[in-house]
Amino acid sequence: MRTIQKSVISADCTNRQDKPNSHIQNLIDCFKPYAEIFETNNKQIFNYSDRDENTIFILLEGSISLYRKHDNMILNSESAPFIFGMSQQSTSPEYLFLRTQEPCLIGTLSLKEAHHLIGENKLWESLAKLLIYTIARVYAHCAKISQLSAYEIIRYQLLELMNESPEIRDNTTAANYIISRTFLSRSGTMRILAELRSGNYIIIEKGILHGINHLPLKY
Numbered sequence: 001m002r003t004i005q006k007s008v009i010s011a012d013c014t015n016r017q018d019k020p021n022s023h024i025q026n027l028i029d030c031f032k033p034y035a036e037i038f039e040t041n042n043k044q045i046f047n048y049s050d051r052d053e054n055t056i057f058i059l060l061e062g063s064i065s066l067y068r069k070h071d072n073m074i075l076n077s078e079s080a081p082f083i084f085g086m087s088q089q090s091t092s093p094e095y096l097f098l099r100t101q102e103p104c105l106i107g108t109l110s111l112k113e114a115h116h117l118i119g120e121n122k123l124w125e126s127l128a129k130l131l132i133y134t135i136a137r138v139y140a141h142c143a144k145i146s147q148l149s150a151y152e153i154i155r156y157q158l159l160e161l162m163n164e165s166p167e168i169r170d171n172t173t174a175a176n177y178i179i180s181r182t183f184l185s186r187s188g189t190m191r192i193l194a195e196l197r198s199g200n201y202i203i204i205e206k207g208i209l210h211g212i213n214h215l216p217l218k219y
Contacts, residue, residue, distance in 0.1 A: 035107030056085035062104030173207030
C-alpha cells in the first residue's frame with residue numbers, strides 16, 4: 001500500500017445526517033390507518049407512479065434502496081422507519097424506482113392523500129424535517145462520488161455499509177455495494193479493498209465486510 005496519511009477515522013463516525021426519527025414516526029402514525037400495508041419479498045421492485053397517480057411508500061420494517069433507472073445506480077438506501085416519495089412533490093418520478101434489500105413490511109398511500117392528511121393534522125414541520133434529511137442524504141452521496149478520489153469514495157461507501165442493517169451487510173459484498181452506488185470499476189475497487197484488507201484496515205471474509213479497524217483519510 002502507498003504512503004498513508006496518518007489521520008484516521010473510527011468506524012462509528014460518518015457524515016450521515018441525523019435521521020429525524022420522531023418526525024418520521026409522526027408522519028407514519030398519521031398515514032398508517034389509511035395505507036395499504038403488505039409484506040414484500042427481497043429485491044422486489046416498486047415504481048412511484050401508478051396509473052398516473054404518485055404513490056408514497058411507508059417503510060415499517062426492513063430496508064429499501066432508491067435507484068436511478070437509466071444506469072441502476074443506487075442514490076440512497078434507508079432502513080425502517082422511513083417514507084419514500086414525499087420529495088416527488090411536483091416532478092415526474094419516472095426516472096427512479098425502489099427495490100427492497102430484504103423482506104419488508106410496507107404501506108402505500110397516494111401522494112395526494114398524504115398531502116391532505118399532513119394539512120389536516122398540521123404536520124408540515126415533520127414533512128419539512130423528512131424532506132431536508134432526504135435531500136441531504138442524496139446530495140451527500142452525489143457530492144462524494146463526483147468530487148473525491150477513488151479511495152475516498154470507497155472509504156465513504158465502506159463507512160456507509162457499516163451503518164446498514166445486518167441483513168444488508170451479511171448478504172452484500174463490499175465490492176457490489178460500492179460499485180452499485182458509484183462509477184468506479186470493479187477491478188479498481190477490488191484492488192483498493194485488497195490493499196485495505198492486507199493492511200488490516202478492514203475485516204473482509206468472502207467479500208463480506210465484517211468490521212472496520214480504522215480508515216486513513218487518504219492514501
